[in-house]
Amino acid sequence: MHEYFMNLALLEAKRGAKYTHTNPLVGAIIVKDNKIVARGSHLRYGCEHAEKNAISTCKTPEKIFNSTLYVTLEPCNHKGKQPPCTEAILKMGISKVVVAQLDPNPIVSGKGIKFLRDNGIEVTTGILEKEAYNLNYAYNLFHTQKRPYVVLKQATSLDGKLAFTNERTQITGKEVYDFVRKERDNYQAILVGAKTVLIDNPKLTGASTSLYPPKRIILDKEGTIFQHKELNLFKDDSSEVIVFSKYKNEDLPSHVTIITPNEFTIKEILTEIAKLGIQSVYVEGGPCIHDQFLASGYWDEVISYISPTLLGGSNTSSFNSDRTTNEKITLHDINVTKLGEDIRISGRKESQCLQD
Amino acid sequence: MHEYFMNLALLEAKRGAKYTHTNPLVGAIIVKDNKIVARGSHLRYGCEHAEKNAISTCKTPEKIFNSTLYVTLEPCNHKGKQPPCTEAILKMGISKVVVAQLDPNPIVSGKGIKFLRDNGIEVTTGILEKEAYNLNYAYNLFHTQKRPYVVLKQATSLDGKLAFTNERTQITGKEVYDFVRKERDNYQAILVGAKTVLIDNPKLTGASTSLYPPKRIILDKEGTIFQHKELNLFKDDSSEVIVFSKYKNEDLPSHVTIITPNEFTIKEILTEIAKLGIQSVYVEGGPCIHDQFLASGYWDEVISYISPTLLGGSNTSSFNSDRTTNEKITLHDINVTKLGEDIRISGRKESQCLQD
Numbered sequence: 239m240h241e242y243f244m245n246l247a248l249l250e251a252k253r254g255a256k257y258t259h260t261n262p263l264v265g266a267i268i269v270k271d272n273k274i275v276a277r278g279s280h281l282r283y284g285c286e287h288a289e290k291n292a293i294s295t296c297k298t299p300e301k302i303f304n305s306t307l308y309v310t311l312e313p314c315n316h317k318g319k320q321p322p323c324t325e326a327i328l329k330m331g332i333s334k335v336v337v338a339q340l341d342p343n344p345i346v347s348g349k350g351i352k353f354l355r356d357n358g359i360e361v362t363t364g365i366l367e368k369e370a371y372n373l374n375y376a377y378n379l380f381h382t383q384k385r386p387y388v389v390l391k392q393a394t395s396l397d398g399k400l401a402f403t404n405e406r407t408q409i410t411g412k413e414v415y416d417f418v419r420k421e422r423d424n425y426q427a428i429l430v431g432a433k434t435v436l437i438d439n440p441k442l443t444g445a446s447t448s449l450y451p452p453k454r455i456i457l458d459k460e461g462t463i464f465q466h467k468e469l470n471l472f473k474d475d476s477s478e479v480i481v482f483s484k485y486k487n488e489d490l491p492s493h494v495t496i497i498t499p500n501e502f503t504i505k506e507i508l509t510e511i512a513k514l515g516i517q518s519v520y521v522e523g524g525p526c527i528h529d530q531f532l533a534s535g536y537w538d539e540v541i542s543y544i545s546p547t548l549l550g551g552s553n554t555s556s557f558n559s560d561r562t563t564n565e566k567i568t569l570h571d572i573n574v575t576k577l578g579e580d581i582r583i584s585g586r587k588e589s590q591c592l593q594d
Numbered sequence: 595m596h597e598y599f600m601n602l603a604l605l606e607a608k609r610g611a612k613y614t615h616t617n618p619l620v621g622a623i624i625v626k627d628n629k630i631v632a633r634g635s636h637l638r639y640g641c642e643h644a645e646k647n648a649i650s651t652c653k654t655p656e657k658i659f660n661s662t663l664y665v666t667l668e669p670c671n672h673k674g675k676q677p678p679c680t681e682a683i684l685k686m687g688i689s690k691v692v693v694a695q696l697d698p699n700p701i702v703s704g705k706g707i708k709f710l711r712d713n714g715i716e717v718t719t720g721i722l723e724k725e726a727y728n729l730n731y732a733y734n735l736f737h738t739q740k741r742p743y744v745v746l747k748q749a750t751s752l753d754g755k756l757a758f759t760n761e762r763t764q765i766t767g768k769e770v771y772d773f774v775r776k777e778r779d780n781y782q783a784i785l786v787g788a789k790t791v792l793i794d795n796p797k798l799t800g801a802s803t804s805l806y807p808p809k810r811i812i813l814d815k816e817g818t819i820f821q822h823k824e825l826n827l828f829k830d831d832s833s834e835v836i837v838f839s840k841y842k843n844e845d846l847p848s849h850v851t852i853i854t855p856n857e858f859t860i861k862e863i864l865t866e867i868a869k870l871g872i873q874s875v876y877v878e879g880g881p882c883i884h885d886q887f888l889a890s891g892y893w894d895e896v897i898s899y900i901s902p903t904l905l906g907g908s909n910t911s912s913f914n915s916d917r918t919t920n921e922k923i924t925l926h927d928i929n930v931t932k933l934g935e936d937i938r939i940s941g942r943k944e945s946q947c948l949q950d
Contacts, residue, residue: 395922396898396939397884397913398754402920409922528753532906540904542752546925546941548896550888551917557753561907564758566751566765569902574930574937581930581939583752585902 240336243267243274243308244366247338250279251288251310251373256423256448259283260515262311262374266292268332270305282449289313289323293330303331310370312341312363315350324353334360338370342381372590376425376518379538385508387518388537389425390528391418398556399549400525406438410545413578416445418543423448425520427480427511431527432458441470442522443477451477453516457527459502461485480514482507504534525558533561540569541584543577596692599623599630599664600722603694606635607644607666607729612779612804615639616871618667618730622648624688626661638805645669645679649686659687666726668697668719671706680709690716694726698737728946732781732874735894741864743874744893745781746884747774754912755905756881762794766901769934772801774899779804781876783836783867787883788814797826798878799833807833809872813883815858817841836870838863860890881914889917896925897940899933 250265258280266288268276278292286294289309296302313323313335327335335354340363341347351361371378376387393410394400401407408415422428423444430442435456442454454471456463461483463469471479475493482497490496499506511519521531531537542556569585576582606621614636622644624632634648642650645665652658669679669691683691691710696719697703707717727734732743749766750756757763764771778784779800786798791812798810810827812819812835819825820843827835831849838853846852855862867875877887887893898912925941932938 392753394754396896396925396941397748398750398911399913402922403918405920407922529906532904540752544900544939546928546939548888548913548923548925549919549921550885550913550923551915551919553919555754555911555914557755557904557906558911559907562759563905563907563909564761565905566758566763567904567906569752569904572902572935574932576930579928581937583900583902583937585752 239272240308240362240365243269243306244310244336244338245369246274246277247308247310248366248369248373250277253279254281256450257282259450260377260426260517262377264288264309264311266310267308268292268296268302268305269308270301275301275305287314287323290326293326299330304333306334306336307332308336308365310338310366310373312337312339312347313350313354314341314346315353316346322350324350327354327359328357332359334362336362336365338364338366339378342378344382368590375590380512380517385512385536386426386516387539388508388531389518389520389539389541390531390537391421391520391522391541391543392525392528392556393418393543393545394556395545395547395549397548397550399553400523400556401437401554402549403553404437407549409547410543410580411578414543414545414580414582417577417582419443419445420447421541422452422520425452425518426450426516427453427455427519429455429457429519429521429527431524432456432460432462433526434522434524435463435469435471436466439470441474443474452520453478453480453514455479455511455519456481457502457507458483461487464490482510504530504536508536525554525556529557529559529561532557532567533559533563537587539584539586541582544581544583546579546581595628596664596718596721599625599662600666600692600694601725602630602633603664603666604722604725604729606633609635610637612806613638615806616733616782616873618733620644620665620667622666623664624648624652624658624661625664626657631657631661643670643679646682649682655686660689662690662692663688664692664721666694666722666729668693668695668703669706669710670697670702671709672702678706680706683710683715684713688715690718692718692721694720694722695734698734700738724946731894731946736868736873741868741892742782742872743895744864744887745874745876745895745897746887746893747777747876747878747897747899748881748884748912749774749899749901750912751901751903751905753904753906755909756879756912757793757910758905759909760793763905765903766899766936767934770899770901770936770938773933773938775799775801776803777897778808778876781808781874782806782872783809783811783875785811785813785875785877785883787880788812788816788818789882790878790880791819791825791827792822795826797830797832799830808876809834809836809870811835811867811875812837813858813863814839817843820846838866860886860892864892881910881912885913885915885917888913888923889915889919893943895940895942897938900937900939902935902937
């Protein structure tokens with residue numbers, strides 16, 4: 239029975255998708271005598287948490303007394319702009335709380351539950367915990383590992399080529415183009431190298447399906463893009479552009495920020511990105527950048543769009559650098575789907591024991 | 595109604611799969627008063643043709659008089675070891691013949707049909723012609739273009755790598771291994787380059803599902819494999835080994851033949867292979883050989899096995915050479931299947947307007 243109601247709470251949580259920004263998706267179901275008396279979710283960054291949303295939208299608040307609350311994430315116990323959720327739970331007379339997942343932040347994890355138990359509320363934890371973790375995989379990873387969730391995304395021909403040498407090349411078809419624009423909106427930042435910017439001149443925008451469009455991060459140690467003021471990234475100010483470079487440049491539009499990390503390593507760059515509160519990064523290449531991420535070990539997922547085409551010869555190939563390696567890395571949680579004539583294959587470095 | 599019976603004839607034809615060697619698959623159905631009175635196929639190289647097989651295995655031969663014969667390929671009109679099929683048709687009093695596809699050999703094409711018509715038999719042609727063509731795509735291409743059907747087969751990681759540099763590398767899993775061994779039996783020869791032989795030391799054998807195991811062709815212009823008598827290809831005599839080299843070598847086992855073409859071009863090599871009567875070649879690489887075939891235009895199909903793994907760095911990548919090209923080749927008749935954790939993608943250079 240716990241799993242039945244928690245599954246409904248997970249469904250509720252998904253209502254906030256792409257609107258909660260750096261906050262997690264959370265859903266809540268309030269049950270009394272095996273009947274649902276209220277349901278709610280965290281619908282938007284800055285708005286009520288799921289538990290409060292369930293309570294406040296309930297038409298029969300008296301029914302909440304002595305009820306059971308199912309919530310996908312541990313209720314908060316810290317004071318923000320409003321009193322914490324734990325106090326609201328106590329105040330409404332909820333007698334049991336069932337939690338899927340503890341707060342991932344080790345500093346606060348368990349405190350909400352302790353408060354509830356200390357106040358006589360019966361608490362059960364760990365119901366559909368993996369499903370709840372997967373719902374907020376980037377949020378969870380960010381708060382435990384202090385770095386963003388990293389997706390390495392590429393589009394290749396059947397012979398593993400990305401593009402004709404130094405030439406903008408459309409490898410996959412319209413279905414992939416549309417899908418990728420929406421997929422970008424699932425992440426808080428898109429990252430590419432300077433060479434990709436100079437060859438493709440991309441805007442790196444999503445499909446406006448998120449309230450918080452992804453930021454655009456460029457790795458450009460030598461500052462090669464600064465002299466090209468005509469680049470779409472400089473003209474389009476629909477979201478922030480962050481350039482990692484050792485050079486400063488005063489003559490850039492206000493939506494462009496330059497960061498100089500201590501070292502130009504993937505680890506240092508991700509540390510700087512985490513400092514900005516960015517929890518997930520969608521890395522779109524080029525192949526040297528992908529290979530640097532691979533070599534660093536700081537990556538979590540690969541998404542490859544494969545087109546049934548051939549380029550051949552000396553054209554630019556996937557995950558490519560001068561690096562010598564003989565480690566074969568096997569991906570987990572493999573997902574294969576067709577998009578028009580193209581194929582999307584995704585896999586994770588570590589299994590979450592769940593298919594999306 | 596014609597299509598209904600021709601479909602059954604096509605099914606009959608498939609009974610001969612992997613047993614008819616250089617002969618085509620052919621099926622026949624004999625129908626009288628809308629009832630099937632006989633059925634047959636060409637079951638094995640050197641045995642009866644489909645029409646004769648249907649006639650000879652019919653328990654009620656008197657019913658064949660005044661019947662309709664459905665046959666997937668034009669009946670032969672030339673004398674081999676036995677009188678031609680057209681004479682048997684005439685002798686049995688068959689009054690109508692429905693043919694899917696004319697004989698592809700331009701020298702004999704149409705002659706069987708002309709003989710039947712000249713002798714008062716009503717002939718209909720072109721029923722399920724494409725399906726019949728596809729059943730014997732290699733045979734048909736060989737007799738019209740005077741070269742073997744060429745399949746470029748590879749196994750890659752998700753980043754388009756074939757192997758660690760100069761190291762035998764198993765990229766795909768057991769399911770692909772087993773599948774490829776059977777798939778090899780669909781072709782009359784397997785072709786690889788000398789480097790693949792020296793690094794992988796393969797036997798290049800099938801799964802013994804064919805009566806005529808594929809021959810093994812090695813491209814080794816410089817004769818680099820000759821000094822390695824310990825190679826599995828020299829030790830295993832289960833099928834012929836043909837080495838294309840500019841050097842002769844007298845000190846090889848009897849199952850090894852050396853051919854020196856006029857030029858070491860793909861065109862010349864395929865001309866020599868065609869002279870041996872080999873109608874289909876399964877080209878297993880390496881990447882330079884694949885790219886040479888691609889550049890030559892003499893190829894028909896690509897089969898790529900993709901493993902959800904990453905190798906990265908400077909490892910050996912798919913279809914790779916120093917050649918500069920900016921032509922994107924789009925494949926047709928795409929087929930995608932999963933084999934264990936791996937994915938098989940196939941596509942043709944020219945569409946046959948049919949999925950396998």
